[in-house]
Amino acid sequence: MDLLNALVAFLNFVFIPAAAYGAQLALGALGATLIYGILRFSNFAHGETMAFGTAVTILLTFGLQAMGLTFGPLPTALLALPMGIALTSLLVLGTDRVVYRFYREARAAPVILVVVSMGVMFIMSALTRFLVGVEDIQFTDGARFVINARDFREWSGLEEGLALRTTQLITLVVAGLAVAALFWFLNRTRTGKSMRAFSDNEDLALLSGINPNRVVAVTWIIVAALATTAGVLYGLDKSFKAFTYFQLLLPIFAAAVVGGLGNPLGAIAGGFVIAFSEVVVTYAWKQVVAYALPGEWVPASLLQLMSTEYKFAVSFAILILVLLFKPTGLFKGQSV
């Protein structure tokens, strides 16, 4: 019985939060890795793209709520999401037209594009702050829990409760759908195949008549969709704050590098690796251990390896380990 309680506590405090966070990171890392694979640079504005998409979606959500439209038990933000994605797509396509295209045609070195993306980052962060400011914003509505801790306790008779928040379930479902759609698109459609061809060998792809402008435009739209979805899910699960999204850049890049830059499958794996390591290292294990071990063996300390403030150190440490021992990542990524 005690082991069962330990398992429930583990699921409740470690597994479910880490899985939801991992799904959000995976979506973010997918966007970063697609830009890397097809446009061939590390996009420092990716976190700000996520923030902009979320900010637009928040405004649309508030608009829908003001009109009295809600989504029943689900958060209204999901209704606003498609529109948010469309607006974010317009922004990134416009950015590409005004900013990035020039350098692509001049065949500028990737590192120049990275510097350019810093400028885009400044502008996008200003736009986001113009739209919604810098404060913490909660925009979740609808039912709060799918499984309530108290109901679970009554149903199972266990001491430990298990709670599954709506936002966590939605994160996993939406992320699953998005990834499935992306892989179907990349593997089964003509445009998707031309994107992969472009990523593998640009010159050969151009030679076989693939239209680069189309590939680039489709990539940006997919990136906008992934970034907005990731940002909205993260905001629903936690809350929206412009600066937090900038800080997500580190775990997202770490996830993409761990999985192998440019490799979509790797980005997903990397997202979960980073998220689970962060939660496992910063969680105080005392509660779980107290159930699993006989009373006199339970140590007095919290059994927390690191305080939560150091979660960035975890992504960083994993990143360094991968850089030292397997620089191309867990799945083989590109090495330019």
Place this chain on the structure above:
Amino acid sequence: MTTLPRATLTNTAAPASNLRPVVLYLAMLMLILVTGFMMGWNYALTIVNMGLISAIMALGVNLQWGFAGLFNVGVMGFVALGGLAAVLVASPPVTDAWAAGGARILAGLALGALTVLALIVVRHRMAAGRSKTLALVLVAVAGFLAARAVLGSGTLAVEAVNPSVSGYLGGLGLPILLAWPAGGLLAAGAAWVVGKTALGLRSDYLAIATLGIAEIILAVLKNEDWLARGVKNVVGIPSPVPQEIVLQQDPDFTARAASIGLDPVIASTLWVKLLYMGLFAAVLLVLLGLAQRALHSPWGRMMRAIRDNEVAAAAMGKNVTSRHLQIFVLGSAVCGIAGAMMVTLDGQLTPGSYQPLRYTFLIWVMVIVGGSGNNWGAVLGGFLIWWLWVIVEPVGQSLFGAISAVLPDGSPVTAHLQDASAHMRLLTMGVVLLLVLRFSPKGLLPER
């Protein structure tokens, strides 16, 4: 492979004449003078002092990016480490705290260092295989837990000592000017560790690694209260120049101020700022001189050769990775010196105020706009962009004020515009950076 703008985007504009730096520096001087006449000399001198510090940071980034093409986006971390040095060197030691837990903290840190040492020994001495991996993991976990246990108990004891005013170990109580080179050394040490792991791999990896180390340094500064009080801030760091209040009580000074027709309060604030300006300008000139010597020495030519074609330079027998490590450490040290100077100027260390957009990416804008690879350009960029950063907010406010004046009273747009003017800085910096990159990628003062 790292290639720089000049190799890819050839600027077709006419080559810069020798007059260009002079004209641009004079124009910068004019901007500061105009600011002084319009908004007061105190304001203008504040801009100049921070401009001098910004110029030093820009010099450091220019060493890394302009000379060597290294992509460091962790400037904020190195600047913050320099600031930490100011506290560690100049703050008075808290003897009670040392008695309470100082020994345990030192022992904990020593255990941590021993763990790292043991890891290195195991990594180099043991034969590869499963037992080596197991040994590495065991040493790391055991060392970490032991160091943390010892450090943790010491930390609690130290932080319990008079937490509202100290609760930390304090510094060495040495003269504050010593903190400036110490800040450089601290930053150099951190840079060596980062560079050792991330250099020699792809350029993007260095960027991501430096982004990470900056976040971690800030996390340490914010959370390790025993070190520098964390977000409770260390205030009252000793100043290298006399304080305003002391000057105002000095009859000599007030008499001299009166003789040139100045109010003693105004005179003292101006005089303190001028003293700081002298100190900072001296440091800037020394570093600029050194950087110029480096640029025109065989070493500087080798650096640029490596930057422009790593393969060719390696074929000539140059050790690319160790030269990169060298210049990465040097550039970060310069940023650390600037960080220590900034904390000296403020008289306080406030870890909560370090933002990457302000302390990393803004410095990048300075270097790119000024002209990467040109030391004088980086310094000019430091002044110009800092001036712009400061001036945009009041200008934006008055602009938005003019717009809201036409709008009806209490219009929601008015309130929104008021909030928006605070974000004008980010927008301006982004636009300036993109315009320079697009139309003048070599910057205001191009590399010759």
